[in-house]
Amino acid sequence: MSYIPSDLLFTSSHEWIRDEGDDTVTIGITDHAQELLGDLVFIELPEVGDTIESGGEAGVVESVKAASDVFSPVSGEVIEVNEDLVDSPELVNEQAYDNGWIYKIKLADPAELDGLLNAEAYTEVVEADEH
């Protein structure tokens, strides 16, 4: 069973969201997602200033095995991207919830956070996935 921090929000498509409390959020892919993908070798980041709709494509993570879209769990403007991932995509494998974060968004509608999964609900998603 992969690691699922209790203070984050999640999607069933394996993104995590940290509410920074100032109408901004940090977004990445979960430990379970990186385990499924295997070693990451390339990450296509969104651009700062991009406006992204909830459910829209925010980037691509490519592992030795496959390419996988990163879907934005919320709507808003991209305010920062993790440039370290350009040269070190393996940070997502090593520290999915810390140095492996992918981008930050200024929320268009903070109420969208209410529709996301908590750790308990996401744990059920992962368990269903593993059986």
Place this chain on the structure above:
Amino acid sequence: MKKTVLNQAHRDLKARMVPFGDWDMPVNYGSQIEEHHAVRKDAGMFDVSHMQAVDLTGDRVRDLLRYLLANDVAKLKDPGKALYSCMLNERGGVIDDLIVYYMREDWFRLVVNAGTAEKDIQWLKQHAPDYAVSVRVRNDLAMIAVQGPNAREKAIPAIEEFAGAELSAEAAVLKPFNAAGGDSWFVGRTGYTGEDGFEVLMPQEQAEAFWNALNAAGVRPCGLGARDTLRLEAGMNLYGSDMDEETLPLEAGLGWTLAFEPQDRDFVGRKALEARKAEGHLRKFTGLILEGRGVLRDHQKLYEDDTEVGEITSGGFSPTLEKAIAFARIHADAGENLRVDIRGKKLPVKRVKLPFARAGKAVNIPQ
């Protein structure tokens, strides 16, 4: 799902298991890239028991294989000698690629791919009676590939422990593409990684203990993920991706395996191949390197200017080069300046000769 005899051993090593054709196989045991480097720099092992050994016996077995294989087993003169060959259909398409070992004048052994084993056996059984040859499918054997610059040294003591001093002594002095052993334990100095090493056939009931002995000797368990990137770097084709029953070996970089001499040898597919060669305009099979960031994948389309000129047959990330690499099949008259369509963006790729890497090092790579 079919399971090899090592299935539980993989699970005990915390392998990530995936469906590979009909088989439940390990794709990695944690990090595919670390497994890849272990084989390039030290020693790794692969469970390849899903591959199928088939023994062919009879006085006219050599004649049968001279008819069924596109390479010529007349080249095999010494017991234990191995040959890589395609087995073709009448259209010149590839039924399978395989390794054939010369055991004795009345006994040859084939090792064929997992996904094609059933149709191969059917094809062999269809033609064997014409030559009074018996086909024995060796479901009693497991197969482990031990690969890397230190693989032979690390494997020899385990071979001695399980198969005896006589076979380990013979194995220690094998030349490349030669094998020793017989009906049960069998050691070939062959592989699918571009590194030195052995492929070992053994009775299934001894496979797990042998695997554990190799692990204890410092041979790293490696999954099918690393096996794929290693063979890609080494310029070795994968059946089903780079060629199939609709592909001529001449258009898959396998012309070197076709023995058109002597001219009076009739083999299945020969007429079709000669007709297509005479027609000309055969598609080319080439290596590609992506110059920028991204990953080349199977089936991505290639363009010259705005014209589609072919597609990638096998692609991936090369841990040795730290770049994306691929094999591609392109039009006969396609030039050097190609671009690949990755999610709607056309990115430049460089054409290179195969292989990309062998014996631990990158080769043929333009700066």
